Amino acid sequence: MAETLLYNALREAIDEEMGRDPTVYVLGEDVGHYGGSYKVTKDLYKKYGELRVLDTPIAENSFTGMAVGSAMTGLRPIIEGMNMGFLLLAFNQIANNAGMLRYTSGGNFKIPMVIRGPGGVGRQLGAEHSQRLEAYFQGVPGLKMVACSTPYNAKGLLKAAIRDDNPVLFFEHVLLYNLKQDLPDEEYILPLNRAEIVRPGKDVTILTYSRMRHHVMQAVKTLTKEGYDPEVIDLISLKPLDFETIGPSIQKTHRVIIVEECMKSGGIGAELTASINDRLFDELDAPVLRMASQDIPTPYNGMLENLTIVQPPQIVEAVKKMVGGKI
Amino acid sequence: MVQERTLPVFQTAGANITREEGLMLYEDMVLGRAFEDKCAEMYYRGKMFGFVHLYNGQEAVSTGVIRAMRPGEDFVCSTYRDHVHALSVGVPADNVMAELFGKVTGCSKGRGGSMHLFSAEHRLLGGYAFIGEGIPVALGAAFQTKYRREAMGDATADQVTACFFGDGTTNNGQFYECLNMAALWKLPILFVVENNKWAIGMAHERATSQPEIYRKASVFGMPGVEVDGMDVLAVRAVAQEAIARARAGEGPTLIEALTYRFRGHSLADPDELRSKAEKEFWFARDPIKRLAAYMTEQSLATQDELKAIEHRVQDVIERAVKFAQESPEPDPADLYKYVFAEDDP
Ligand SMILES: Cc1ncc(C[n+]2csc(CCOP(=O)(O)OP(=O)(O)O)c2C)c(N)n1
Ligand SMILES: [Mg+2]
Numbered sequence: 001m002a003e004t005l006l007y008n009a010l011r012e013a014i015d016e017e018m019g020r021d022p023t024v025y026v027l028g029e030d031v032g033h034y035g036g037s038y039k040v041t042k043d044l045y046k047k048y049g050e051l052r053v054l055d056t057p058i059a060e061n062s063f064t065g066m067a068v069g070s071a072m073t074g075l076r077p078i079i080e081g082m083n084m085g086f087l088l089l090a091f092n093q094i095a096n097n098a099g100m101l102r103y104t105s106g107g108n109f110k111i112p113m114v115i116r117g118p119g120g121v122g123r124q125l126g127a128e129h130s131q132r133l134e135a136y137f138q139g140v141p142g143l144k145m146v147a148c149s150t151p152y153n154a155k156g157l158l159k160a161a162i163r164d165d166n167p168v169l170f171f172e173h174v175l176l177y178n179l180k181q182d183l184p185d186e187e188y189i190l191p192l193n194r195a196e197i198v199r200p201g202k203d204v205t206i207l208t209y210s211r212m213r214h215h216v217m218q219a220v221k222t223l224t225k226e227g228y229d230p231e232v233i234d235l236i237s238l239k240p241l242d243f244e245t246i247g248p249s250i251q252k253t254h255r256v257i258i259v260e261e262c263m264k265s266g267g268i269g270a271e272l273t274a275s276i277n278d279r280l281f282d283e284l285d286a287p288v289l290r291m292a293s294q295d296i297p298t299p300y301n302g303m304l305e306n307l308t309i310v311q312p313p314q315i316v317e318a319v320k321k322m323v324g325g326k327i
Numbered sequence: 328m329v330q331e332r333t334l335p336v337f338q339t340a341g342a343n344i345t346r347e348e349g350l351m352l353y354e355d356m357v358l359g360r361a362f363e364d365k366c367a368e369m370y371y372r373g374k375m376f377g378f379v380h381l382y383n384g385q386e387a388v389s390t391g392v393i394r395a396m397r398p399g400e401d402f403v404c405s406t407y408r409d410h411v412h413a414l415s416v417g418v419p420a421d422n423v424m425a426e427l428f429g430k431v432t433g434c435s436k437g438r439g440g441s442m443h444l445f446s447a448e449h450r451l452l453g454g455y456a457f458i459g460e461g462i463p464v465a466l467g468a469a470f471q472t473k474y475r476r477e478a479m480g481d482a483t484a485d486q487v488t489a490c491f492f493g494d495g496t497t498n499n500g501q502f503y504e505c506l507n508m509a510a511l512w513k514l515p516i517l518f519v520v521e522n523n524k525w526a527i528g529m530a531h532e533r534a535t536s537q538p539e540i541y542r543k544a545s546v547f548g549m550p551g552v553e554v555d556g557m558d559v560l561a562v563r564a565v566a567q568e569a570i571a572r573a574r575a576g577e578g579p580t581l582i583e584a585l586t587y588r589f590r591g592h593s594l595a596d597p598d599e600l601r602s603k604a605e606k607e608f609w610f611a612r613d614p615i616k617r618l619a620a621y622m623t624e625q626s627l628a629t630q631d632e633l634k635a636i637e638h639r640v641q642d643v644i645e646r647a648v649k650f651a652q653e654s655p656e657p658d659p660a661d662l663y664k665y666v667f668a669e670d671d672p
Pocket of ligand 2: 493494495521522523524525526527
């Protein structure tokens with residue numbers, strides 16, 4: 001067991017996979033000499049050389065397409081978005097080529113690649129550096145989307161993503177890089193398609209992911225002191241959604257609260273709500289409650305920024321209302 | 328009609344092709360032409376759908392470049408105007424035609440259509456329907472070759488990638504971004520611009536500040552050459568030089584082939600903007616007739632031999648149509664097949 005910071009857990013995952021498979025390489029802006037904007041690839045170029053930890057020019061769409069072409073021809077690229085938001089410039093390559101090409105080609109090519117990097121609403125970074133991209137990407141066929149939330153799952157999931165034969169969008173949260181956790185000394189891998197039951201409970205199912213998992217757990221601390229017993233599920237896989245875990249939980253609690261950082265319109269919660277209604281409507285004792293961030297560009301002002309995303313006290317209130325039968 | 332650019336003159340005396348090479352080039356161009364003519368017929372008869380972009384007139388570019396490469400080893404990347412590139416790399420006409428008919432025997436299993444022809448076996452990286460998006464993919468294949476050689480120590484990794492696209496596409500950022508990276512990392516790639524003077528209805532001169540595209544290579548420190556794209560021997564000579572450079576690890580080349588499409592942009596295009604005079608200027612330079620004349624003048628082939636090739640190609644095309652027609656539709660149960668790698672283990 002070694003206490004590990006989340007960004008180092010990611011670095012270990014990349015290091016181990018690069019050591020194991022010579023076709024794995026990293027590319028992106030400042031991933032080499034500079035070590036990555038959040039130090040996830042620090043000094044890896046010294047160990048693996050400059051081709052395997054490739055500093056690219058600032059040309060997101062083109063280096064993403066290059067990664068696609070290299071994946072089609074047998075390599076396993078890991079793209080780091082310096083900030084995931086910058087990959088909006090690579091939307092075409094991610095959607096048309098990474099996402100759809102396997103299907104369009106009738107299975108001629110597979111595209112094993114990982115697109116990872118810092119995202120989410122940071123601390124007063126302003127709208128463009130505090131994006132909620134999962135909403136934009138979730139409609140693209142052929143992409144898997146995963147969000148890590150702890151050093152433990154960050155490492156195990158990233159290793160799985162690198163070994164997966166499909167394009168995986170791997171979301172990290174800027175405000176979680178310095179989380180610490182004891183990690184096993186032996187190698188481990190986590191499944192990409194499995195949600196994690198963070199806390200079993202019976203009153204209500206709270207579905208969350210990424211940084212909001214920690215907001216939820218803060219709320220749960222208060223709630224359990226007052227005798228509430230919520231079940232908390234970290235979705236992990238944002239696409240496809242793991243209904244094998246979500247379903248039984250809802251069949252047990254009959255109540256659902258979704259807590260996400262994504263925007264409300266067309267967000268992950270919107271998709272989740274619709275899917276729950278499709279599959280489990282008869283199980284519900286109350287309408288699904290969707291707690292999402294506001295449909296506005298993330299404001300710079302700290303107070304306004306806090307108002308934009310869901311805060312722990314709001315979660316406490318919502319659980320009390322729902323479990324108390326008031327909604 | 329705008330003033331035509333003076334086409335670079337190629338000394339055919341220096342071409343030095345053998346009879347076999349000449350016949351091979353001729354057959355490939357004739358196959359391309361006949362295939363496209365058949366497509367037009369089938370489209371108007373309601374056998375194929377969507378946007379179908381034909382390559383008539385540009386055959387010397389596909390044949391000249393691809394037939395100078397190593398089949399099944401080197402990589403080729405195309406656009407939506409991809410039927411003839413697919414044929415030149417060796418995808419059987421049967422499977423290209425079947426794809427256009429949407430059949431499961433098509434090279435993309437009926438999932439792709441005219442603008443998305445793929446064949447891993449023939450190292451065809453695909454047809455790409457969005458402008459410019461194939462260029463980074465081709466760059467990735469070229470990067471992969473360098474990576475295998477230098478990072479994985481594979482001395483046999485000397486494959487070259489050829490990336491085809493049009494004049495209009497050279498105004499897109501991906502073109503410049505990839506030229507930069509290719510030159511920076513000395514990647515084994517040929518950027519082949521098929522300058523047919525038009526991007527649908529946008530005349531090249533109206534879209535770009537420097538119409539001589541090959542000149543754009545110089546600022547990246549990369550060789551740029553213009554070539555008469557209606558002369559397969561000239562294209563072949565330029566391609567051979569660029570391929571040798573790429574294989575030797577000396578980096579990319581930008582080739583601007585001056586060519587012309589003999590039909591509208593796609594079969595849905597009324598083709599109202601191009602002048603009669605302009606079309607006639609280029610029709611007179613038909614690359615197939617040009618090679619035929621050269622072959623007979625040089626006594627490399629007789630008229631009868633060339634005719635025999637044309638007949639053989641016609642048979643191939645007729646068989647391809649029959650194959651496509653008789654092939655089954657994809658199984659509805661397979662609607663989701665190929666979305667993810669595990670759907671088709
Ligand atoms: C991103 C994108 N924008 C617009 C189009 C529509 N479009 C298809 S072909 C074309 C013109 C391309 O001209 P050029 O690059 O010269 O190639 P050509 O068709 O002449 O071979 C346009 C604008 C497209 N396919 N993709
Ligand atoms: Mg054009």
